[in-house]
Amino acid sequence: MCGRLSQYRGIHDFVDTLAMPGAWRNNIDGPGEPRYNVAPSTPVVVLRVDEAGLRADRVKWGWRPHWAEDRAPPINARVEKVAHGAFFRAIWPHRAITPVDNWYEWVDEGGPKKQPYLIRRRDGRPALCASIGQFAGQANDGFVIITADAQGGMVDVHDRRPIVLSPELARAWLASTTAPAQAEQMALNLGEPADAFEWYRVSTAVGNVRNQGPALIQPA
Incomplete structure (x- = not known):
């Protein structure tokens, strides 16, 4: 998964897609601008979910443990290693969902620049991406999106993909009653298949993180 995504729908749309019963807390100041080109960091x-229930926050995309200051914070974690490796051990118990409208990948097609592709759900719903992070209200808080090997035709765009869960599985991923071993098996085996997504070329303008707006998600 390349390091760029979109979140242009409102937070209420993301929460509605998750369909979790009960009240939730919006900890984000103001409505926020639609973001079509979101970069790491x-x-x-x-x-x-915390002890008071579901909540929405804005958290820095990227995290590293305190002893790894010699490297840039990763934005993704490989599902094959995330549950047992030392790097993410401290945040593996702290699960979250990152709702995205789409993400972007770049493909070398022989031109002067790599060609960006947009990937999104075919049904038009936000993609609920399995994530983990540090959410302690500190300066070094952050999160990573868990990724797996790409499948089917998606391999032609990139060899990795975020693990996208159905609303039912996303609720289970967030639940404190879901044991870590069960969460690992969900991530390894129950992500949405490649045929749940569509992808197409978009403008190379998306390569500049300063560019925003709905033109970025239109087919090139």
């Missing part, structure tokens, strides 16, 4: 809307 910037705040991203995440959904998570």
